[in-house]
Amino acid sequence: MNNEDIESLVKKYQEIQESLQNIVIEREQYKAQIKLLDSSKSAIQNSNGKIFKYIGNVLVETDKESAIKEIDESSELLQLRLSTIEKSYQELSKQEKELREKLNSYVKSNKQ
Numbered sequence: 001m002n003n004e005d006i007e008s009l010v011k012k013y014q015e016i017q018e019s020l021q022n023i024v025i026e027r028e029q030y031k032a033q034i035k036l037l038d039s040s041k042s043a044i045q046n047s048n049g050k051i052f053k054y055i056g057n058v059l060v061e062t063d064k065e066s067a068i069k070e071i072d073e074s075s076e077l078l079q080l081r082l083s084t085i086e087k088s089y090q091e092l093s094k095q096e097k098e099l100r101e102k103l104n105s106y107v108k109s110n111k112q
Helices: 003-045 064-111
Strands: 051-055 058-062
Touching (some): 003 064, 051 064
Antiparallel strands (some): 051 058
16 A cells, blocks of 8 residues: 555545544434423423414414424434434444554554
8 A cells, every 4th residue: 555545544534533423413413302302292291281382483372282293293303314324323433444444454564
């Protein structure tokens, strides 16, 4: 391997690590949003009063069933997104491991 190949591998490795970090942040954001939706749903289910929601900057009254349905739909969409980024994370982790092994192998072979 020449220096350009090594530089290319190192650059690719760094890009993958950055992508993995971004995915971890995004994953945690999705999990937090799902948790918030779950607690909102629980609060609505245990509520006997009026239910309100924001539409833009306007607060409007809605019925319990509609509110729960909207929460379920939002939660389902977030779960799907979470599943998608989990797959991306797994694939990038695999690539990162392969590149790390190549780079470690190169470093070991040049030490000898």
